[in-house]
Every structure is written in structure tokens, then in C-alpha cells.
Amino acid sequence: MNIQHPRLKALIFVLLCAAPLIGAALVWSRGETVIPLAAYGVVSVVAFFLYWGDKRKAQTEGPRVRENILHAVELAGGWPGALIAQQVFRHKTRKVSYQVLFWVIVLLHQVFWLDQLFLGGTLLSVL
Numbered sequence: 001m002n003i004q005h006p007r008l009k010a011l012i013f014v015l016l017c018a019a020p021l022i023g024a025a026l027v028w029s030r031g032e033t034v035i036p037l038a039a040y041g042v043v044s045v046v047a048f049f050l051y052w053g054d055k056r057k058a059q060t061e062g063p064r065v066r067e068n069i070l071h072a073v074e075l076a077g078g079w080p081g082a083l084i085a086q087q088v089f090r091h092k093t094r095k096v097s098y099q100v101l102f103w104v105i106v107l108l109h110q111v112f113w114l115d116q117l118f119l120g121g122t123l124l125s126v127l
Contacts, residue, residue, distance in 0.1 A: 009087060016110070019113040019114050019117060020080075021037075023117050024040060026117070039076070045081055046073055046078055047070070047074060047078030047082040048084060051070070070082065071105065074106075075108070082102065083106075111124075112124060
């Protein structure tokens with residue numbers, strides 16, 4: 001495991017996780033639900049292991065995990081685990097079409113939580 005620029009990547013990871021974690025924690029502190037906070041952790045672990053398994057299968061030419069499955073798990077809240085797995089396993093980092101959709105998913109999560117934190121969910125309620 002040789003992650004290039006680990007400090008910079010750790011800083012970016014923390015910044016990307018800030019809005020979802022703060023937003024989910026605020027939802028939980030208001031007594032609404034703990035599901036978003038728990039989902040990010042649980043689904044991220046699932047994403048991490050899916051990437052690990054897919055990398056192993058890629059190396060042994062076994063049956064691969066379909067990309068739409070990986071993206072669905074990322075969309076369900078597993079993008080932090082997927083981002084860590086991409087760096088740890090150096091997997092799915094060079095395929096541009098994959099990365100574009102991955103970062104769109106991350107952006108959607110950011111927009112959702114920033115809307116919840118700063119606009120009270122009004123931006124997305126218009127859509």
C-alpha cells in the first residue's frame with residue numbers, strides 16, 4: 001500500500017466528509033433518526049470490501065463486480081469507503097468514465113447536505 005500524497009488526500013477526505021457527517025449528526029441530535037449517520041459507516045465498509053474483492057478478481061481474472069453495483073453502493077452513502085478503497089487498492093482511479101460518475105455522486109451528497117445545513121432543505125425541495 002503506497003498512497004501518493006497521503007496528507008493532501010487525507011485533508012481532502014476530511015473536507016469532503018465534513019458536511020455529510022455534520023449534517024447527519026445534526027439530524028441525529030434533533031432526535032430525528034440515526035440512519036444517515038449509521039448508513040455512511042456501514043455502507044462505506046461494504047463499498048471498501050466490494051472494491052477489495054473487485055481488485056482481487058481483476059488480478060486473477062475472475063468474475064468482476066459490475067460498475068453499476070459499485071456506483072449504487074456509493075450513492076447509498078458508501079462513497080467515503082469507496083474513496084479510501086480507490087487509494088488503498090489503486091483501483092478504478094484511472095478509468096475516466098468511472099471517476100466522472102463517482103465524483104458526480106460525491107457532489108450530489110455534498111449538495112444535499114449543504115442544502116440541509118445552510119438552506120434547510122429548500123434548494124432540493126424545489127426540484
